[in-house]
Amino acid sequence: MRLLTTTALVLLVSACSNKEEKPAAAAAAPVPPSASKPSATRPAELPATLAVSTDCALERFNDAPPSADDNAVTDKSKVYLNGWAANSKSDQAPGDVYIEMTGPGHYFVKAERGIQRPDIAEVYKKPLLVNAGWSVTMDLSGVAPGAYDIKILEAAGAGSTECVPSNKISIPG
Incomplete structure (x- = not known):
């Protein structure tokens, strides 16, 4: 009876909400074996104009949940990020993911793409989004110190998107 009451309450609350449901954070993905150095050159596969999306999340910063605003780097040679990105309006599998730091x-x-995220596919009712997870280990030793805004870019031809989570990265001098 208690389970039935709880389920009914959850359904009632979600039915009354105008906010789109976002998937819960998943367990940490395995750390990629080597660190990638960021480049100042925009990848050729990213169109000049990207559609704005809210279908993404940065879920882990150095194996911990990220701060809502500022994440300070303590070891510039290995910074690990992971999350998910998907174009829920598209009928194609997710494309390559890039992290943009400004x-x-x-x-x-x-980022490495293809981490299994059945929760994303289920929330958006799109089986093609099962590989929406991504991860990257970055070597920021050559990056200028300061505070950086983060964007998660998905390269998918005409369906390419940019998503701006509310996270920042601070790199010490």
Whole structure:
């Protein structure tokens, strides 16, 4: 009876909400074996104009939940990020993911794509989104110190998107 009451309450609350449901954070993905160095060159596969999306999340910063605003880097040689990105309006599998950092400099780094995220596929009712997870280990030793805004970019041809989570990265001098 208690389970039935709880389920009914959850359904009632979600039915009354105008906010789109976002998937819960998943367990940490395995750390990629080597660190990638960000580049100041925009990847050629990213169109000049990207559609704005809210279908993404940065879920882990150095194996911990990220701060809502500022995440300070303590070891510039290995910074680990993971999350998910998906174009819920598209009928194609997710494309390559890039992290864009904008601050005292402008940098791009390609993330590893294909981490299983059945929760994303289920929330959006799109089985093609099962591989929406991404992760990247970055070597920020060549990146100028300062505070950086983060964007998660998905390269998918005409369906390419940019998503701006509310997270920042601070790199010490």
